[in-house]
Amino acid sequence: MKISHYFELETHVTGGIRESVVHQRKMLDRLDVTYTTEPTLEADVFHCNLMGPRSVWYATRARRRNVPVIAHTHVTAEDFGESFRFTNALAKPLKPYLRWAYGLADALVCPSEYNRRLLETYTDAPATVISNGVDREKLAGFESLEAEYRDRYDLESPTVFLVGHVIKRKGLETFVELARRLPELDFAWFGPLDRSLKGRETTRLIEESPANCTFTGYVDDIRGAFAAGDIFCFPTHEENEGIALLEAMAAGKPVLVRDIETFSWLADGEDCLKVSGADVDAFEAALERLTDAELRDRLGSNAARRSEEFSLETLATQYQSLYQEVA
Structure with missing residues (x-):
């Protein structure tokens, strides 16, 4: 079986979508399939990760040639807003475009159950939930970087x-306000600033x-973030899954x-703490609870065990089953 595993704008798109594609290709390397990263209809399956105009062009022609099309639903109008400059204005016309584009697929891959339910309002194309996963090999040895990264950014535990990416949708306003209310704690956001955007x-x-x-800003070794950080605070308002959360x-x-x-799959008080709505007071109270090292250790250990179900080794077979099903 040969897969055309295409990522339109691959040299320009960063963040979670790029990480997901990297993870997918690592999983494909584990499977008994041949794949190319070039768009081609000389394949058994055309799998696209970003439904831009070129992907749509190939998907349209693939259907004419009876080549099955799989589309990843990384992008929705709901999570497009409050991201970069002009994205709010583009979010509204984006939805009808995506409804049409995703409707060209024979099968959709959704990174979460929430994303799948959302896509039901876009198209009736069959959808399969396959997590973006977490690449444990990428994180290997992160502990050794703790002193270096704490010193580099002048951070003290618990950080x-x-x-x-630093974008408003991910809870920037809440994150900054919490830092203002809790001056005794260090707060650090690791990731590209892209100020011009x-x-x-x-x-x-x-x-x-x-x-x-x-x-x-951009860090050369993202393992340093997980070495220097103690409490992963993710007050995002909208997310399709959240690879950084799985990594934490x-x-x-x-x-x-x-x-x-x-x-919704996370259990409050067991493998995380949850805060309802936009209540900054509740976030503040939760962070104060997490200054307790024993609570941090218990939640962190539970989170690590829960994350095992998202390993690339576990998820790879789901892609193999999907390809066999559509081919």
Whole structure:
């Protein structure tokens, strides 16, 4: 079996989508399939990760040639807003476009059950939930970087941290306000700033953040973030899954999340702490609870065990089954 595993705009798109594609290709390397990263219809399955115009062009022609099309649903109108400059304006017209584009697929791959339910409002194309997964090999040896990264960014334990692009949708306002309310704690957001792509409100929040709130920008070894951070605080408002969350769990870090539908699979008080709605007071109280080292250790250990079901080894067979089903 040969797969055309295509990622449109591969040299330009970063963040969670790129990480997911990297994970998928590592899983494909484990399977008894041949794949190319080039778009081609000389394949048994055309699998696209971003439904841009070129992917749509190939998908349309694949259907004419009876080549099955699989589309990943990384992008939705719901999580597109509050990201970068102009994304709010584009989110509304994006939805009808995605309804049409995803409708070209014979099968959809959704990274979470929440994402699958959301896609039911877009198209009736069959959908399979396969997590983006967590690459444990990428995190190997992260503990050895603790001293280096704490020293580099002047962080003291317990450090509250987040990993990923700095965008408002991920709870930037809450993160900065928590730092302002808890000056005795260090806060660090590890990830690209991309200031030229940020809206005025996002830029203002970054520039006016308190002294104990560090925005590191791009880091050369993301393992350093998980080494220097103690409490993974993820107050995101909308998420399709959250690879950085899975990575934090795999690293044995306690996680604090906003109680949104995406995270319904997490058990509050067992493998995370959850905060309902937009209550910053409740986030503050939760962080104060997490200054207890014993609670951090218990939640972190439980999170690490829960993350095992998202390993790439476990997920690879799900792709094999899907390819066999559509081919």
